[in-house]
Amino acid sequence: MIDINKIRNDFPILNTKVYGRQLVYLDNGATSQKPLQVISSVAEFYSTINSNIHRGVHYLSSKATEEYEKSREKVKTFINAKSSAEVIFTKGTTDSINLVAFSFGEKFISEGDEILVCETEHHSNIVPWQMLCERKRAKLIKIPVDNNTEIIMEEYEKLLSSKTKLVAVAQVSNAFGTIHSTEKIIEKAHKFGAKVLIDGAQSIQHFSTDVQKLDCDFYVFSGHKIYAETGIGVLFGKGELLSQMPPYQGGGDMINSVSFEKTEYAELPLKFEAGTSNYVGAYSLLKAIEYLENIGLKEIAEYETELKNYAFEKLSTIPGLEIIGNPKNNSGVISFTLKDIHFYDAGMILDKMGIAVRTGTHCAEPAMKRFNILGTIRVSFSFYNTKEEIDILYNGLLKVKQMFE
Amino acid sequence: MIDINKIRNDFPILNTKVYGRQLVYLDNGATSQKPLQVISSVAEFYSTINSNIHRGVHYLSSKATEEYEKSREKVKTFINAKSSAEVIFTKGTTDSINLVAFSFGEKFISEGDEILVCETEHHSNIVPWQMLCERKRAKLIKIPVDNNTEIIMEEYEKLLSSKTKLVAVAQVSNAFGTIHSTEKIIEKAHKFGAKVLIDGAQSIQHFSTDVQKLDCDFYVFSGHKIYAETGIGVLFGKGELLSQMPPYQGGGDMINSVSFEKTEYAELPLKFEAGTSNYVGAYSLLKAIEYLENIGLKEIAEYETELKNYAFEKLSTIPGLEIIGNPKNNSGVISFTLKDIHFYDAGMILDKMGIAVRTGTHCAEPAMKRFNILGTIRVSFSFYNTKEEIDILYNGLLKVKQMFE
């Protein structure tokens, strides 16, 4: 069981007042808040062992490197990778996807090849593939979703062929919270020899992840959405695949030897970590995962599901409020429209009541287009949220309706 | 005048004991330590206004975005760019250079073109160009240095031709501290229509920078070397050049509109900032620059020069110690060898005396090769170092000599 009072005390920002009102932060899909355990660990790191990693023979450098590698080890266990060499530190989800798009693309994509992407993906899981396809004259094809925002399996299967080289799908859609059937999607893609990238940006923080069980070829996520600092992210890739791929960025630390005649690249994971890594960001990720593990991933999932169900029920009673997606197959996010009220108007008024939600396209314009809307109001949960906060949201929405009707 | 006691109190890590001895941190070229003003500002940010930028209509998001843009504005003033749209936030120097290598390369480099790079550059200013040249069948050519580690101007001029598309040179060499004649180098390159990238990783923190006066086309540096957090860096590029270049990474925030049929990219600077930017890192850079400006760039340069000169004098008296480079044309770094003593041995023993220096190739293998050595011992200064620390280093080196002779 979650001790919500204790947890809320861990997050100093939750006590903030905005416009004189208590903050109700329901924009966790955009970024998560950080517990003191992360904030002060980072301050402590800078105050005691900060030093560039992998480089020196001196004490601090060695300490800092140890923590960095401990973080890699922790991520490996957290997502159940086979080896820590399969865990690459990046800047974030977007950086991870771009790395794959470039590096996998250079090696495996040629003219006429096809890449399948779900039509409700985040722009970060569309644009890199578009750019790759343009460079290589490959074809980007969208996988359609049904009116419940779920991938239409039969359509997906029809799109698969020997031309398909890669399939990219979010485990949980950031626009609607839809949990996609990634295991099935992966299995079917593999039958055609296609590789699958799973965008875990909206799932890693909500339920436990097992990349071996999923059998995905790539898995990506951002630290800042899982209670760590901004500026750190992860790319998991199967070792045998990553080793075949050329490096993405060149620079310090990703080489074995450099000369103007011939440069030899380092082994995994360093081959993909050019320049000074965000080792403090990685350390914050270590601390964030430790924090989550202390609470318990199962407990978090249970509590968040309870919250989400409560919110679904409550919001469903508001006339004119239309939820997009299927509540039963949903995680962390509720996305809805209000009849005759613009999402921007709603967001502005909620904001004045201290309630932070996200409005607009959620960096998923094709998803909006699919449902013939310009945008939605999105509330997204964390385990530090409460039912009381959902009541405040509920009342806020009633107030919004009253003001615009 | 620098108030050294006050300054040292700002940097908590300087009180650290390693192996029971007072830390003497002389590895500032690898990364700088952070003042409390930066460390606690970051903690404060996470505790009060953290929220994803550019995205929400809500209060926190707006506050966070404001700070992010304030940082961009500050960097613009700090390096005297014409417009803040010319300031792109990246992960670090290496990321910035790779961005240019890809994006400038896609647009402007074709088979047979030539790129000139100084032979003593950091790997991060060599490998990205190598990779680009390989992709585009262009030619990477090294600009030779003389025995003083200075670029041989006549040789450089001979290499320039209408085939030269880009010249990449550090303002200050990280291996030897050499201050290159960047203004002259840029002027000469421009005569042939070549663009110039200046790697400011080792200069930005030591003396004031004016990209308009330099007239460089690109200028790059890392936050972590200028007292800000790891994971943030800057790419300055001339606006008219950046606007012609295609985006590097695709994703959220760098677009105007996305559809599977056609995606329109955003204007500068956002075009080059895909995904969630490290906005907290950028904020830490703002705080770091404010900190430096409070002390005074001029005061810092004067004090550091005094330190460096003192160190040069002191170290020169040690028999068998050979400094590489010209003390008069040098900034922040002293790189040397000890006759018959391996740099690793020296580094290990100095470490045990609490003295952190860097040993080895300093990510500049071609530079080592040029001087027929395997590596050096490098001490690198910050304004928080003292003459007493240099005395400790001096005595440490005498002890090293005694132990290995």
Added chain:
Amino acid sequence: MITAEIQNSIVEEFEVFDEWLDKYEYIIELGNELKPYDEKHKTKSNLISGCQSRVWLNAELIEGKVIFTADSDAIITKGIIALLIKILSERTPYEILNTELFFLDKIGLKENLSPTRANGLVSMIKQMKNYALAFKTIVENKK
């Protein structure tokens, strides 16, 4: 009345509200009362896209004065548009170019003009000034 005076009178009007929501209630009222925008002017070239709300702006020069009409799909945006039109429409290009908009700051609604809020209003104001500049050239060339 010069533009500064109108702005001052708006600021006075807003002084009666202590509560944020009351301010916005009033803005919504203004938005609902905004003079209807001619549908034929809802062209792509008149569209200013913010991430959040869309704004259409039309400008005509009539007897040396610029007439602005505008619309938005969000009512709060429309309310602020109403205020901007009250201040800047039916003015000479010269007056428009010389107006410094301070009222939003004074009534605590500056955030609506923050470039980071992406409601399209910042671009709208820029666009209004651009029109004024263009019309100024026309007026001057006629002389």
Added chain:
Amino acid sequence: MITAEIQNSIVEEFEVFDEWLDKYEYIIELGNELKPYDEKHKTKSNLISGCQSRVWLNAELIEGKVIFTADSDAIITKGIIALLIKILSERTPYEILNTELFFLDKIGLKENLSPTRANGLVSMIKQMKNYALAFKTIVENKK
């Protein structure tokens, strides 16, 4: 003597030193005394490159026992090599494979084996075990 006993005796030897520098003084001594390495074995395939120091390692199987010789350009690395050879050389492949190296940790020199220190020693130990494994197969196939 089994390898654990040798390690224990090394640990005892080091117990007399309270000072870090004294420990290293002793390691330097060991490094200077390391049996000369045959120049003809300084081949590229025997080279283990760390970022910091280079290590050469040669292994031969003589009468069922593995004879290691090694060298480094850094003396501290040589000193630790001397200890490793004392423990692991002239042993059967079986013994080598079953040795857990705990002494560096106990004498507080674990850092020398940190993969992050890049002196080549971690790779060297891995390489020693690889040799043992290869020789084990040879020995077993002979039976």
